Amino acid sequence: MKQIIKAYLDLAKIRITTLSTASCITGYIIGAGVIDRGIIAPTLGIFLLACSACTLNHIQDRNIDARMNRTQTRPLPLGIISLQAAWIYTIILFLAGSFILYRGANAIALALGLIALVWYNGIYAALKRVTSLAVIPGSIIGAIPPLVGWAATGQPLSDPRIIIFSFLLFIWQIPHFWLLLIRYKKDYEESGLPTLTRIFSLPQLGRIIFIWTVATALIGLLLPLYNEVYHPLVSGSLVIMAVWLIFTCSNLLIPSRVTFAFRNAFRNINIFILLVMIVLVLERLLYFTPAHQLTVFLER
Numbered sequence: 001m002k003q004i005i006k007a008y009l010d011l012a013k014i015r016i017t018t019l020s021t022a023s024c025i026t027g028y029i030i031g032a033g034v035i036d037r038g039i040i041a042p043t044l045g046i047f048l049l050a051c052s053a054c055t056l057n058h059i060q061d062r063n064i065d066a067r068m069n070r071t072q073t074r075p076l077p078l079g080i081i082s083l084q085a086a087w088i089y090t091i092i093l094f095l096a097g098s099f100i101l102y103r104g105a106n107a108i109a110l111a112l113g114l115i116a117l118v119w120y121n122g123i124y125a126a127l128k129r130v131t132s133l134a135v136i137p138g139s140i141i142g143a144i145p146p147l148v149g150w151a152a153t154g155q156p157l158s159d160p161r162i163i164i165f166s167f168l169l170f171i172w173q174i175p176h177f178w179l180l181l182i183r184y185k186k187d188y189e190e191s192g193l194p195t196l197t198r199i200f201s202l203p204q205l206g207r208i209i210f211i212w213t214v215a216t217a218l219i220g221l222l223l224p225l226y227n228e229v230y231h232p233l234v235s236g237s238l239v240i241m242a243v244w245l246i247f248t249c250s251n252l253l254i255p256s257r258v259t260f261a262f263r264n265a266f267r268n269i270n271i272f273i274l275l276v277m278i279v280l281v282l283e284r285l286l287y288f289t290p291a292h293q294l295t296v297f298l299e300r
Helices: 002-011 014-032 037-060 083-104 107-127 140-152 160-183 185-191 202-221 232-248 255-287 290-299
Strands: none
Touching: 002 037, 002 083, 014 037, 014 140, 014 160, 014 255, 037 083, 037 107, 037 140, 083 107, 107 140, 140 160, 160 185, 160 202, 160 255, 202 232, 202 255, 232 255
């Protein structure tokens, strides 16, 4: 039984879906300024839809997964879960997530969730089979969950505060994925998928990824300019985190240290985005007075 439960959790790619859910929560809190009962529906809805998309991706990639050492032990290649059961699981997750977003949030939140699923399982899944640059348009997927949380508060999607935060997640995903690609370089090359490692040397990739990492850090510094944060201490924290990220990833520019630098850069860029979300949430919750938070909670 434990093996079956673990297999279904693996199909849903819980670590990936948890991060998507966290960004959705951040988007909600940025928009609402409080944690109230309204956060439940978008959080649960986007989590279930993300699990559905990941399970469907397992179905789509089952033949590729069977050729890669890293993924040969996934539930479908091993036959722990049948293809039919995986389809049923996907549909249940999809229907549950869609229903919760529509009834518990609003139609805009549902539409955004569905766009993310179609983009991931349709456009990105097709592009990654024909181009090594598929991750760039594919990173749009990561920018959508915070929009779902924001939309659930009733705020307009044209607000620059959520646009810049979503753009940060979009940019962050590109070096994040390329660093993951290098980590499993051999597996990706043996899978038959087009990869950047076939085009560029590791030192060249180090320089490319460093540029995208610097872009991620600098976009984080734009958050105060768009009224994303209010307290000078928070702005200072973002500056410190940006400098830290750039400095710790600078080894990507040194050919003799680039292999070691890839591993550290992958860890640090993920720490950076998590810290940014934590800082934004804490700042938003602490900025509003308890009386204001209580008023908003009762009104919702």
